Amino acid sequence: MTRFTIPAPGIHREQIEIKRSRFIGSIAHTPQADDARAFIKQMKDQYADATHNCWAYVAGPPGDTRMVGLSDDGEPHGTAGKPMLTVLLHSGVGELTCVVTRYYGGTKLGTGGLVKAYSQAVEAVLKRMPRSQYVPSVQVETGIDYQIQTLFRKRVEEYGIAIEEEVFSDRVQYLLTVPEDQYSAFEKALLDLSNGRSVLSRL
Known part of the structure; x- marks a missing residue:
């Protein structure tokens, strides 16, 4: 949609x-x-x-x-x-x-x-x-390393993504609402940014 x-x-x-x-x-x-x-x-x-x-x-x-x-x-x-x-x-x-x-x-x-x-x-x-x-969207979870947090937040803003939850532990865990038409591009950007260490998990 x-x-x-x-x-x-x-x-x-x-x-x-x-x-x-x-x-x-x-x-x-x-x-x-x-x-x-x-x-x-x-x-x-x-x-x-x-x-x-x-x-x-x-x-x-x-x-x-x-x-x-x-x-x-x-x-x-x-x-x-x-x-x-x-x-x-x-x-x-x-x-x-x-x-x-x-x-x-x-x-x-x-x-x-x-x-x-x-x-x-x-x-x-x-x-x-x-x-x-109306923007069709999907909720996802992901975790990132602390050293890329600033760049990660910039990517989130660029792709019009809403941060629903942010939890600090050994990594930073996020619950995100991602526009469906930005999902694939953001997924690729996150993989590039994290060198493959961060992936999106749909809920």
């Missing part, structure tokens, strides 16, 4: 108004379907007095349709959840859920109007939403 774009942490929200109906779009990072359902419940509880809380989610990389969900929440079939999901699938962002909350303003929008309104509500959030990166 490669790196891909995800929503930054937090809840991202924008509001639009169409013919006195308010549409409030809320998006959050939801890596799994269970996370999506929990966020949907949170929004439904927060906006319990709303006319509708329609939603759609993609629990996978951008454009991945294997784990998706949607709901019109009482709006005419196909006028809310489906257009919302279409926008999410074409957004270039993965692992996200959007809930669009509608407060009815007294004027019916018609089928086409609803599709447009719910699509625009999602697009409004996506337009201003800060992004982050």
